[in-house]
Amino acid sequence: MADPMSIKAPFGVVDMGSNGIRFGIVSALARHLPVAYEERAPIALFDAQGDDRVIPSDTIDEVITSFLRFKKLCQDAQVEIQNVRVIATEATRIAANSKEFLDRIYQATGWTVSLLSKQQEALISASGIVGSFNHVNGLTMDLGGGSVEVSYVMTASIPDDNLKNDTTTDDGIRVSPHPVSMPYGAAALKRRLAKCESEKDVQALYHEVVTELKKAYDQAQLPDVLAHKDGYKVYMSGGGFRALGYLSMAVNAQETLFPKRSTNRKHMYPIPIINGYSVTGKELKELAKHYRHKNPHELMKKLKVFRVSKRRAGMIPASCFLVSAILEVFKIRRVYFSEGGVRLGYCWQLLSAEEKQKDPLIEGVKAYTAQSEFTLSPKEFDAIYAILANALPKLYLDPLHPLQLHRLLPAAIHLSNLTSHYPKETRAFVAFHMPLAGGPLANVPGLSHRERAIIAILLAYRQGGAVPDPIFYAIQAMVGRRGVTVCKYVGRLMELVFAVSPLHPGVGLIESGLSFTTIVHSKSRENSNDDSSSSSDSSDSSSDDSDSEYGNSDDEIENEDATDYPAMHLRITLPEKYSPLVDAPAVMSVIDSLDKKVNSKKFDLDEERRPLKCPNLFSVEIIRQ
Secondary structure (H helix, E strand, O other), X not given: OOOXXXXXXXXXXXXEOOOOXXXXXXXXXXXXXXXXXXXXXXXXXXXXXXOOOOOOHXXXXXXXXXXXXXXXXXXXXXXXXXXXXXXXXXXHHHXXXXXXXXXXXXXXXXXXXXXXXXXXXXXXXXXXXXXXXOOOEEEEEEEOOOOEEEEEXXXXXXXXXXXXXXXXXXXXXXXXXXXXXXXXXHHHHHHHHHHOOOXXXXXXXXXXXXXXXXXXXXXXXXXXXXXXXXXXXXEEEOHHHHHHHHHHHHHXXXXXXXXXXXXXXXXXXXXXXXXXXXXXXXXXXXXXXXXXXXXXXXXXHHOOEOOEOHHHHOOHHHHHHHHHHXXXXXXXXXXXXXXXXXXXXXXXXXXXXXXXXXXXXXXXXXXXXXXXXXXXXXXXXXXXXXXXXXXXXXXXXXXXXXXXXXXXXHHHHHHOOOOOOOOHHHHHHHHHHOOOOOOOOOOOOOOOHHHHHHHHHHHHXXXXXXXXXXXXXXXXXXXXXXXXXXXXXXXXXXXXXXXXXXXXXXXXXXXXXXXXEEEEEOOOHHHOOOOOOOEEOOOOOOOOOHHHOOOXXXXXXXXXXXXXXXXXXXXXXXXXXXXXXXXXXXXXXXXXXXXXXXXXXXXXXXXXXXXOOOOOOEEEEEEOO
């Protein structure tokens, strides 16, 4: 493993994989691992070897030329030579002339290549997945060109008597004591499938893969606590799996997020970011079933999918072949795709134990807002958070709540003032896109797509909620009708906080004498025929869906559990003494219209997706002393 004390930022990492060579310069040893520059050299070492497993001389020359380029880029970025790491995986590991290959690289560049063992590769691959999410509690699978790695990772404390056999790292992360690497990478399987002369040969290969996966299942010693009744949560990384993720986006965009229309216009998935994209095990099974038997050459010619190259398209049948075998051995309820891999995993291992415990979203947001003159002071942030937290039922800030506001709300507050100086008609639009594919936070890790959607909606309503963009409806569909109602309420409250005192937000509202009183109803208003529901200071309601253990409850949003969304009445008491910060018409118009704006459906789900009855979870009353 890498010694975090032996490398300083900025640093460079070269991952010499089977399908390509990835290079990156990381600017800081921070949890969000900010990348200053990255590129990929399209050199497929596995394909170049052929059956004799010899890397040709001309391919070695291409690798050396790419490495010399990387070295020059490191010099341009002021990366010290001792702060560059080069790692190699399966294709280099199995090459007959591996030693000669690595010697030539050293002679030409002065770089020593670290050749990872199978177990090291599996562990580092899992670390890459950990680096790209806030919490990972499930199986990890990394599909490269030459191999596939299977392991498990748990970053949260889960009591279980069966965990005594796992490996606990210095920072408390539990990983499989026996991660498995198998020679069934996408390129390797494509080659073997091409050699099958009959369906009987294909079935024999399938049986072989299933058999080896069963051995991996036993060897990995998966904890019982990860075995949900509906199957495992799985995090998939590597180019082979990511291609299936992009393919899934293309296949499902029309069916799952957009209403059917008579037009033939092709719709795009609204967040074309692979990290954090998820599908159910059932959806993955259908995808694999559909493409497993496709002709690779035909797919290379005809398949047109965003971020899937012709070469990668030709490997989709092999990847689906593997996925079908995986699903026969592992019962999977949901898959999360990860940008992380060996390169990111290596970088993540360089972090200190303290840094690894931080939330990558919050760290990334803080780093971004620090560059702006409109960032909030710590005092302003604390004041705004206290106001909003006091105006919400405690349940909404529980780490187990599906909206994950305990971490998404602080992120939204940090970002809440960054577009206020824009032209009025663009403020909500720009704010809405911040965490999405076209925004400056597109590369911030630690977010599922639903969590990106939640932040986007919070920021949009903070700035008024008028977003003239068709994907606004698709983004809201990701959150669900109750979730959108909560985001609208919080966003509108942020709008009020800034309206009262835009230059000292939060602090100015508290000093103005404006105050909030909250009454939390014991059950959701839409489920009660009695408007005089009993009130309490908090709600003990919680979801029975254990898939929301660590905030990844994307399943069945249309069947949201109403007990997760208690109704609440907000009483706003105006200050007894005259206050120009509050009594000004510009501010009073915001206060007087708050209830109407919170419960307005003007910018909610488009007409074809809008439910017949939307919940009014929040009501607002103005008290004038």
